[in-house]
Amino acid sequence: MKKVCVITGGSSGIGLSIVKLFIENNYQVFNLDLSPSTAGADCKSEYRQCDVTNTQLVSEIIADIAKQHTIDVLVSNAGIHFSANIENTSEADLDKVFNINVKGAYAAIKAVLPSMKANKNGAILLMASDQALIAKQNSFAYNLSKSALASIAKTTALDYASYNIRANAVCPGTIETPLYHQAIDNYCQKSGADKSAIHLEEEKLQPLQRLGQPEEVAELVLFLASDKAKFITGSLQVIDGGYTAQ
Ligand code: NAP
Numbered sequence: 104m105k106k107v108c109v110i111t112g113g114s115s116g117i118g119l120s121i122v123k124l125f126i127e128n129n130y131q132v133f134n135l136d137l138s139p140s141t142a143g144a145d146c147k148s149e150y151r152q153c154d155v156t157n158t159q160l161v162s163e164i165i166a167d168i169a170k171q172h173t174i175d176v177l178v179s180n181a182g183i184h185f186s187a188n189i190e191n192t193s194e195a196d197l198d199k200v201f202n203i204n205v206k207g208a209y210a211a212i213k214a215v216l217p218s219m220k221a222n223k224n225g226a227i228l229l230m231a232s233d234q235a236l237i238a239k240q241n242s243f244a245y246n247l248s249k250s251a252l253a254s255i256a257k258t259t260a261l262d263y264a265s266y267n268i269r270a271n272a273v274c275p276g277t278i279e280t281p282l283y284h285q286a287i288d289n290y291c292q293k294s295g296a297d298k299s300a301i302h303l304e305e306e307k308l309q310p311l312q313r314l315g316q317p318e319e320v321a322e323l324v325l326f327l328a329s330d331k332a333k334f335i336t337g338s339l340q341v342i343d344g345g346y347t348a349q
Pocket of ligand 1: 111112113114115116117118135136137138153154155156180181182183184203230231232233274275276277278279280281282283
């Protein structure tokens with residue numbers, strides 16, 4: 104029988120690569136996202152339209168999936184980036200980042216736990232960031248939200264270890280996705296900088312002299328979800344080309 108994975112934000116970037124890799128590895132995948140993937144035939148996930156800030160809807164959709172399936176894996180991946188220091192972060196900005204990046208994860212984890220507890224098995228992956236370990240400039244709300252996800256991974260790991268439910272945070276460095284391109288576009292628009300020059304600078308900042316690819320993060324997530332990682336829980340798994348080692 105196929106294992107079942109629920110993912111949020113699986114229509115683009117890192118999430119889409121995870122969906123594709125899990126399907127290739129014989130998972131049935133349910134993707135909760137704002138809009139469906141445009142990846143077409145490549146992406147045979149079961150799409151559920153969902154804004155993860157609507158905690159009631161997240162809970163209803165996942166409960167509905169759990170009526171017919173045991174949920175083996177949750178990948179809480181949906182997230183947004185927001186560039187600003189604390190003075191330039193309004194309360195509304197902070198709420199927006201927190202509602203998507205943190206409350207969305209809270210809602211999804213709460214919703215999968217009954218199925219995982221009943222099965223005495225489960226793997227929960229939270230898409231955090233290298234910014235859960237280090238701060239980056241002009242990233243007040245994002246830094247805070249990703250640190251919160253690291254804390255959620257540790258707390259969930261401890262509270263549900265007795266049910267053989269593992270929880271880990273994945274901490275990617277700079278990965279070339281639509282979110283990355285949007286962040287660079289926004290920066291270039293504000294500063295007048297040249298995008299290709301900024302992109303080159305970004306690559307040079309990485310010890311491996313290149314950005315990460317979403318497929319590389321997906322491989323780590325697949326491993327952490329599998330029984331090969333059955334002694335790994337409560338951890339922050341860095342995949343950043345050496346950035347945080349500096
Ligand atoms: P992405 O390409 O923008 O993909 C994010 C996906 O989440 C999109 O499909 C997006 O939908 C969806 N989403 C956004 N808000 C949502 C909401 N309220 N409810 C449901 N779905 C929502 O971004 P990515 O780069 O793959 O990032 C995925 C995760 O990795 C994020 O949590 C991000 O913080 C984290 N991360 C990324 C990097 C990086 O360098 N790219 C590094 C570290 C961590 P729309 O496209 O319709 O908005």
